[in-house]
Amino acid sequence: MPVSKQLKKELQHTADECIDCGKCMTKCRFLAESGSPVSIALRALSSDEDADSVAIRSYACSTCGLCSAICPVAAEPDRMFKELRNHAQTNAIFRLDKYEPLLNYERLGQRFPFKGEFIPDNCTTVFFPGCTLPAMHPDATRITYKILKREDPAMGLILNCCSKPSKMLGRKSRHEEALAGLINRLERKGIKKILTACPNCHVTFKEFNSKLEIISIYKRLRFSKFIPVRPNLKEVTVHDPCVIRDETEMHKHVRTLLKSLGIRVVEMRHNRKKTLCCGEGGATHFYRKAYAKYWSRKRITEAQRTGVPMVTYCAGCVNFLGFKYPTAHVLDLLLVKRKRIPKPVVFPFNYLNRLIVRFSRR
Known part of the structure; x- marks a missing residue:
């Protein structure tokens, strides 16, 4: 299929x-x-047929951005891989049947009863906890909202989905349409x-x-006057989600x-800008599956070397790492009194929890 100007760029x-x-x-x-990134780029530039082949292969990339973070010359290969996915979906050369559970999760997050937009009179700021x-x-979600309401009634x-799954998989137009609709609704209602x-x-x-x-809620909490719970951990190592490495x-x-x-x-050795993917990146x-397991093993191995539990601020990372290594969410640690780090929630209780938050928000 013909290569777009953006992909060629x-x-x-x-x-x-x-x-x-x-x-x-x-x-x-x-x-x-x-x-190497240059060999992949040259292959894709050689012909439209090769570009299609490389675009399909891009679904093995975690799109975590580590390649760009450690690149000494700012070649930014992760941008290339993301655009290759857009090419694959724009030209319908790669089916997303395998990803249906993830796309269904996105669709449900944008529909009743999981969707909910609660905007009081004179509201200019909203809390958007995401789907996961x-x-x-x-409990951490509800307590966070209570703290925010106490400071700003x-x-x-x-409660909605930002449509990141569609964006990540190359469904650019679907993502932009959904997110534009959400943002336009908020702006019309006076949200700043x-x-x-x-x-x-x-x-x-x-x-x-x-x-x-x-x-970020972490910036807001950093300067908020709330009383945290007494922590059950004295030492932790922090897993920075790869999506916010910058x-x-x-x-x-x-x-x-x-x-x-x-x-x-x-x-850990790899942290902040040079953090590792938990394995969930890029779906x-x-x-x-072997590539996802590769990233998970690398992350958990580094955590094991510290000898302390892991804390992260991405619920998806907790879900991907928490079954194999003690992994807490920072909001749980700050706001929810627990004796130990719980295992991740499994289906169907994750969906039930979303409904509980929606219908008990007050």
């Missing part, structure tokens, strides 16, 4: 800038087996700010470039909140 950029140093290939199994936080950590609550708890939602809203101000302010706020509880943070486990 990204391919050419990587082809021109990548010096084939091999750094990213030593960190990523996908690249180690597929070739209410599903996995309903006109605080609204939006969105407080996000989900890293994926945070980045998705920011990249959409609307007039709304996007603020959000340095968020990295600092999460660590400051933990340290304010008297919790010592032991850093790679639907296409190449």
Whole structure:
């Protein structure tokens, strides 16, 4: 299929800038087996048929951005892989049947009874916890909203999906249509700010470039007057979600909140900007399960070396890592009194939790 101008631009950029140093290939199994970014870009540029083949292969990439983070010359190969996925869906050359559970999760998040938009009179700021936080950590979600309401009685609550799955899988037009509709509704109702708890939602809203101000809940809590629970952990290591590897302010706020509880943070080798994917990135486990397991093993191995439990601020990461290694969500640690780190919530209780949050929001 014909290559779009945007894809050609990204391919050419990587082809021109990548010096084939091999750094990213030593960190990523996908690249180690597929070739260097420059070789992939040149292959895709050689013919439309090769571009289609490379676009299909891009679904083995976790789109975590580590390749770009460690690149010494700013070749930005992760942008190329994301655009290759857009090419695959625009031209209908890759079916998403395997991803139906994920896409169904997105669809349900945008429909009653899981969807809910609660905007009081004079409301200018809303809390947007995302889909997975209410599903996995309903108590933390409700307590967070109560804290926000106590400080701002006109605080609204939006239970909806930001359509990140569609964006991640290359359904660009579907994503943009859904997110534009949501943002337009909020702007018409006078909303100026969105407080996000989900890293994926945070980045998705920011990249959409609307007039709304996007603020992390961790920044808000950092300067809020709330009383945290007595922590059941004295030392933790922090897993920074790969989607916010460039959000340095968020990295600092999460660590400051933990340290304010008297919790010592032991850093893993790969953290902040150079963090590793938990394995869920790019929904790679639907296409190449071995690659997803590769990332999970690397992350858990680094956590094991610290000898302390892991804390993260992405409910999806908790779900992907928590069955094999003690992994807590930072909001649970701050706000919910527990004797031990619980295992991740499983189906159908994750859906039930979302309904509980929706119908007991007050």
